[in-house]
Amino acid sequence: MKALCLDAGVLALRDRAPPVARSGEALIRVAMAGICNTDLELARGYMGFSGVLGHELCGVVEACDDARFVGRRVAGEINIACRRCELCKQGLERHCQARTVMGILNKDGCFAEYVTLPVCNLHRLPDGMPDELACFLEPTAAACEVLEQITVLPRDRVAVLGDGKLGLLAAQVLAGTGCELTLIGKHEGKLERAAKCGIATCMLVDAARKAFDMVVEATGSREGMALAIELTRPRGTIVLKSTYHGAVALDLAPLVIDEITVVGSRCGPFAPALVALGTGAVNPIPMIDAVLPLSEAVSAFELAARPGSLKVLLDMRG
Amino acid sequence: MKALCLDAGVLALRDRAPPVARSGEALIRVAMAGICNTDLELARGYMGFSGVLGHELCGVVEACDDARFVGRRVAGEINIACRRCELCKQGLERHCQARTVMGILNKDGCFAEYVTLPVCNLHRLPDGMPDELACFLEPTAAACEVLEQITVLPRDRVAVLGDGKLGLLAAQVLAGTGCELTLIGKHEGKLERAAKCGIATCMLVDAARKAFDMVVEATGSREGMALAIELTRPRGTIVLKSTYHGAVALDLAPLVIDEITVVGSRCGPFAPALVALGTGAVNPIPMIDAVLPLSEAVSAFELAARPGSLKVLLDMRG
Numbered sequence: 001m002k003a004l005c006l007d008a009g010v011l012a013l014r015d016r017a018p019p020v021a022r023s024g025e026a027l028i029r030v031a032m033a034g035i036c037n038t039d040l041e042l043a044r045g046y047m048g049f050s051g052v053l054g055h056e057l058c059g060v061v062e063a064c065d066d067a068r069f070v071g072r073r074v075a076g077e078i079n080i081a082c083r084r085c086e087l088c089k090q091g092l093e094r095h096c097q098a099r100t101v102m103g104i105l106n107k108d109g110c111f112a113e114y115v116t117l118p119v120c121n122l123h124r125l126p127d128g129m130p131d132e133l134a135c136f137l138e139p140t141a142a143a144c145e146v147l148e149q150i151t152v153l154p155r156d157r158v159a160v161l162g163d164g165k166l167g168l169l170a171a172q173v174l175a176g177t178g179c180e181l182t183l184i185g186k187h188e189g190k191l192e193r194a195a196k197c198g199i200a201t202c203m204l205v206d207a208a209r210k211a212f213d214m215v216v217e218a219t220g221s222r223e224g225m226a227l228a229i230e231l232t233r234p235r236g237t238i239v240l241k242s243t244y245h246g247a248v249a250l251d252l253a254p255l256v257i258d259e260i261t262v263v264g265s266r267c268g269p270f271a272p273a274l275v276a277l278g279t280g281a282v283n284p285i286p287m288i289d290a291v292l293p294l295s296e297a298v299s300a301f302e303l304a305a306r307p308g309s310l311k312v313l314l315d316m317r318g
Numbered sequence: 319m320k321a322l323c324l325d326a327g328v329l330a331l332r333d334r335a336p337p338v339a340r341s342g343e344a345l346i347r348v349a350m351a352g353i354c355n356t357d358l359e360l361a362r363g364y365m366g367f368s369g370v371l372g373h374e375l376c377g378v379v380e381a382c383d384d385a386r387f388v389g390r391r392v393a394g395e396i397n398i399a400c401r402r403c404e405l406c407k408q409g410l411e412r413h414c415q416a417r418t419v420m421g422i423l424n425k426d427g428c429f430a431e432y433v434t435l436p437v438c439n440l441h442r443l444p445d446g447m448p449d450e451l452a453c454f455l456e457p458t459a460a461a462c463e464v465l466e467q468i469t470v471l472p473r474d475r476v477a478v479l480g481d482g483k484l485g486l487l488a489a490q491v492l493a494g495t496g497c498e499l500t501l502i503g504k505h506e507g508k509l510e511r512a513a514k515c516g517i518a519t520c521m522l523v524d525a526a527r528k529a530f531d532m533v534v535e536a537t538g539s540r541e542g543m544a545l546a547i548e549l550t551r552p553r554g555t556i557v558l559k560s561t562y563h564g565a566v567a568l569d570l571a572p573l574v575i576d577e578i579t580v581v582g583s584r585c586g587p588f589a590p591a592l593v594a595l596g597t598g599a600v601n602p603i604p605m606i607d608a609v610l611p612l613s614e615a616v617s618a619f620e621l622a623a624r625p626g627s628l629k630v631l632l633d634m635r636g
Contacts, residue, residue: 046571087552092552092553095552095553095576095577097528097552149577210415225570234405234410234413234415235410235413240570240573240574241574242570242574243571243574243575244571246569247567247568247569248567248568248569248570249565249566249567249568250565250566250567250568250570251564251565251566252543252558252560252566252568253364253561253562254582255558255580255582256558256559256560256561256582256583256584257561257582257584258413258582259413259467259581259582259583259584260582261579261580261581261582262573262579262580262581262582263577263579263580264572264573264574264575264576264577264578264579264580265574265577266574266575266577
């Protein structure tokens, strides 16, 4: 099969043997998959990953022990846990220390014609949900994770910092709480796309300092954390979503002086994401820049990395 | 009067006019004062402070509008708030953006024969509490702040990282919760002094990684935060107490990947600190290295900065 591989830092479309589903796993024929900022960071060296990239997918189960899934359209959770350790027993499977992560850690991803996942990671998709929408389940779940971790009240002044893919999803998820929400970014074009989804926006230079009860740091950039600290009020909360390769120089004293709380936030629950996308509460369609065939995956990465770009999808049937 | 001043980075004992108490303020004749790690950092440039250093004091009120305080032994809270702004109205006077801070921000401190403080900042001391003990009220309050911010359960595995002054106080405060507590440090001598207070201790090299539900980062050093991240379990909590001059290079990805919460923590409530010191639940006396007269304040700073040192007190009557 064709697969987009990262090997020793080189991104290339290669011929690979299709994966084989073991007991408890499903073989999924990938329909469509989304390029995430994490994929761009992996290509820059984050996590030291080698193998097939890709972790936002929808597809059809071709083979599987569990008859309920064969022939069904599915999306899949990306963390593959041991389900035996103490963290797994506490319901923290996404934090299993023996986990692999599809397309990120010791497990080939979905920028390929086929991928395997444990059946317990699968979510069946509603018939009416288009593939383009289903590809946003995984990042929307990551946005929903914020509300699993933090209680947001209607009187709260909340900023989502970063007008990229995750920022636009997080803003739409948080808007559902009725809080006083502002998406803060640097790109007028991206902020306009957010405004089309009904989100209040603000250019970074115009954003009030020390004014927000909560700031969701979704910039994906090294400067994001320091900016988030500037925007947060004393005793406020920063939700840190960005991951990138390498260290950042940071003055931590303001966190102590202003007694700010920082909450690291990664993958999230698929069930509320299915509801949010299914009901239209989150509408990611205006974020799609292009749908390109797998054969053009390297160009698709270049397009996704371009300033001003939002979501680029790969169609594996093309 | 004699006062230990920091001017353009130079620490020196100087002659200064005594401060004058304005309406609502008390003029305090300082009896004793403690040298804090923050004082050492201020001398290195932290906060860009100039003036009389010192913020851990006990003394006697010589003049004051409020007759209840005249002639009384007191300790004092260090944040001087406007008591009119939104943060003050919310009970967050310690975060007032117009505040001054005794010996730290736009307000002369207590390494002097006299200091002034608003009467509402004063706490009367029990007659039986020695001056040496009363000097620990302010840092013990800072240790108590952790329990104002975080609920610690008896089953929690808690590490205090850093065997310095604040670490030893925080360990004693947290021991009162009945949690599974370990003080982690690098100095055998300091850990022995903690053990004398009944605290379980561990050398840093022997500490288990990703093993603690909560880590109180009280190292006072640039390496502390990265070490705290290493020690904290997925979904665990770091309480960040250290303040120091300058930026630190930090890989923030583990905070996101392990969904760690970081809680900045600064000054705390005096009332529980009075109880803890008064009942002996916190016993800082084994931490005292020396009591030196104000005339030897510069040498006292050098002693306080020496590796292995813990608390050095200044006696203003000497």
